[in-house]
Amino acid sequence: MEMKPAGLLPSPVDQVPWGGEVNWLVKRDDLIHPLVSGNKYRKLKYILHDFHRGNHRGLISFGGAFSNHIHALAALCGMNGIPSVGIIRGEDDQANPTLAFARNQGMVLHFVSREAYRLKLESERMEAILDRYGDFYLVPEGGDHPLAERGVGEIVHELESLGLKPDYLAVSAGTGSTATGLIKTLVNKGWTTRVLVLSSLKAPGLRDKIAIGSGIGRNEFDYLDYSLGGYARTNPLYLDFLRQFFQKTGIPVDPVYNGKVVFGLDDLQKRGFFKAGASVLWLHTGGLQGLEAYHYMQRKKFGSKGNYL
Numbered sequence: 001m002e003m004k005p006a007g008l009l010p011s012p013v014d015q016v017p018w019g020g021e022v023n024w025l026v027k028r029d030d031l032i033h034p035l036v037s038g039n040k041y042r043k044l045k046y047i048l049h050d051f052h053r054g055n056h057r058g059l060i061s062f063g064g065a066f067s068n069h070i071h072a073l074a075a076l077c078g079m080n081g082i083p084s085v086g087i088i089r090g091e092d093d094q095a096n097p098t099l100a101f102a103r104n105q106g107m108v109l110h111f112v113s114r115e116a117y118r119l120k121l122e123s124e125r126m127e128a129i130l131d132r133y134g135d136f137y138l139v140p141e142g143g144d145h146p147l148a149e150r151g152v153g154e155i156v157h158e159l160e161s162l163g164l165k166p167d168y169l170a171v172s173a174g175t176g177s178t179a180t181g182l183i184k185t186l187v188n189k190g191w192t193t194r195v196l197v198l199s200s201l202k203a204p205g206l207r208d209k210i211a212i213g214s215g216i217g218r219n220e221f222d223y224l225d226y227s228l229g230g231y232a233r234t235n236p237l238y239l240d241f242l243r244q245f246f247q248k249t250g251i252p253v254d255p256v257y258n259g260k261v262v263f264g265l266d267d268l269q270k271r272g273f274f275k276a277g278a279s280v281l282w283l284h285t286g287g288l289q290g291l292e293a294y295h296y297m298q299r300k301k302f303g304s305k306g307n308y309l
Contacts, residue, residue, distance in 0.1 A: 003045050005079050007032040010158035013281070017249055020269045021276040025166065026251065027155065030258075030286040035079075038286020039178045040072035042151035043143035048076065050147055051137045058083030060130070061139040062117070065090050066098045066232075066293040068257075068286070069142045070107070078105030085110065085133055087126065089117040097292045142175035149213075152181030155283065156189060166281035168274070170196040170265055172257040173203075173223075176210040178285060183214040183221060195221040196280075198264040200257050201231035226264035232256050238263055254290035258282075 016024040029038040063070035070086045077084035084107040092111050116123035179197045211218040242259050253259040
């Protein structure tokens with residue numbers, strides 16, 4: 001069964017006109033689909049196939065109030081006429097653009113405390129919600145599922161078909177499933193491409209999780225913290241960099257995930273991390289709905305005088 005919506009695959013690979021001594025490329029997975037873009041499209045592809053093979057009434061998953069995953073899952077279900085449920089960390093906010101979009105796609109939202117969300121199945125509140133939707137297909141937070149790794153692995157096949165075998169492949173990390181799928185496929189193909197995982201959050205165990213899931217040692221890939229102190233944290237220097245990056249390249253990025261990848265790659269290049277002439281391919285994982293979410297939070301905090309991208 002073909003996945004709906006159909007996406008732009010293989011996604012294009014372009015030069016990043018940023019300058020420096022490396023050959024900086026980008027795989028534009030953000031262009032796969034306007035609503036189900038990037039790694040979310042790839043992660044959900046085979047999960048949707050598996051859903052159709054079973055006797056499930058709908059799809060249910062978890063996420064924060066500005067979750068790219070919730071946004072993409074709601075869109076996917078809305079376009080396929082599949083009932084969907086989102087269990088959201090924190091309190092409801094009717095003006096939140098991510099939550100409003102999910103509702104418009106038909107997703108039913110349930111809100112739980114941060115403590116209940118952290119405890120997941122050990123929470124009575126969470127257990128009660130999941131029991132209510134016992135005939136729904138449960139998708140882990142962020143699409144962190146073995147089937148998601150299969151979809152992500154197709155990125156490497158697409159690069160191979162284009163005759164591209166970069167020295168480095170850079171990707172953001174939230175749950176780590178995208179990095180895991182990439183590394184497993186690269187190892188299976190025997191490529192020497194070095195994966196750079198630029199973490200968007202403080203997650204002490206994430207490097208080991210990726211290593212174990214990939215079946216390799218923790219030092220066989222680079223794990224770099226460019227969270228700027230925590231998830232969704234920013235600072236004026238970083239925001240100024242993102243403005244300059246977009247003005248020069250025309251490539252939009254969100255400030256939570258991909259913005260920190262390009263910020264990190266620029267920093268690594270300045271510090272001489274890469275040899276001159278090295279090919280560095282950045283996987284643009286989409287998540288551009290996060291830009292609208294960021295602007296919303298800026299308006300909420302600063303009114304009309306926010307420090308916007």
